């Protein structure tokens with residue numbers, strides 16, 4: 001068939017670059033909404049039903065696009081339109097450019113390429129006169145990079161009405177997708193001691209910093225690579241002067257766990273931490289931000305289907321071993337919705353100044369997404 005539309009990598013890349021050109025850091029609602037406008041227009045042109053939920057708490061809008069065809073529970077496609085890069089990166093370290101197979105740009109890998117691939121995949125089916133068997137909902141998230149605080153409930157509500165979830169987060173080097181992710185916890189520890197002059201009344205002081213130092217050693221000691229637990233005290237703040245015994249110190253802690261049981265065990269441990277030294281107070285707040293995403297039978301079946309599709313183009317699809325990076329896929333998988341993640345372009349350097357996608361991955365990844373949309377039933 002001569003006139004059969006083809007997945008054209010140049011066309012895919014040109015579309016990705018249009019999205020990447022609109023810089024969209026999570027905390028800049030205005031900037032994020034410019035790319036939301038762009039995506040909204042493109043899905044409207046495909047004939048989808050749109051709903052735009054106004055942003056709150058300083059974040060951009062959530063965009064939901066539904067196919068008007070199909071009945072019953074369908075496919076939820078998740079992508080985020082925010083990036084971690086501040087405005088201006090595009091003129092500095094992350095100029096949009098192609099060097100060999102690598103194409104650079106802010107948020108190109110994480111994950112504007114993935115979002116655009118999903119759009120192009122649907123458009124490709126429509127151009128061929130085909131339609132997905134199931135209804136498809138595309139949900140574009142404005143603040144995934146800060147943990148999806150304003151869109152989590154919307155993602156979970158949407159997931160419950162769908163049979164499958166496809167997450168267009170970055171693919172992994174070498175034809176790999178994601179079928180499990182660790183759960184992510186966030187905690188803030190506050191220590192209150194007693195201020196005093198470090199020279200005149202040293203003995204009256206109770207150093208919050210000293211107590212925190214002890215706590216940190218204990219907390220970091222919970223990292224256990226064998227059980228897949230990692231703990232990181234990533235931020236610390238305390239003291240008012242070099243000659244003052246510190247009255248207050250706070251620390252922010254990141255926790256990653258592979259399963260729900262450890263999530264509960266570690267949360268309980270954190271929230272019940274007691275002071276180590278005398279005359280100080282210790283308070284811990286926080287909890288699990290993203291539940292663990294574990295590969296169950298439904299996910300394994302969905303992955304099998306994706307592997308079969310990849311074989312149609314002579315390629316072998318693999319899944320990566322449990323990754324520590326969370327995504328919105330954690331929310332949908334934890335609800336028992338078979339979730340396949342990491343369906344975006346291959347590349348490397350997420351969140352880094354060398355962020356890039358591999359041009360050669362655009363056709364296979366678009367093919368995979370298009371055929372998943374076409375054949376899942």
Ligand SMILES: [Zn+2]
Nearest residue numbers: 110111169170
């Ligand atoms: Zn991402």
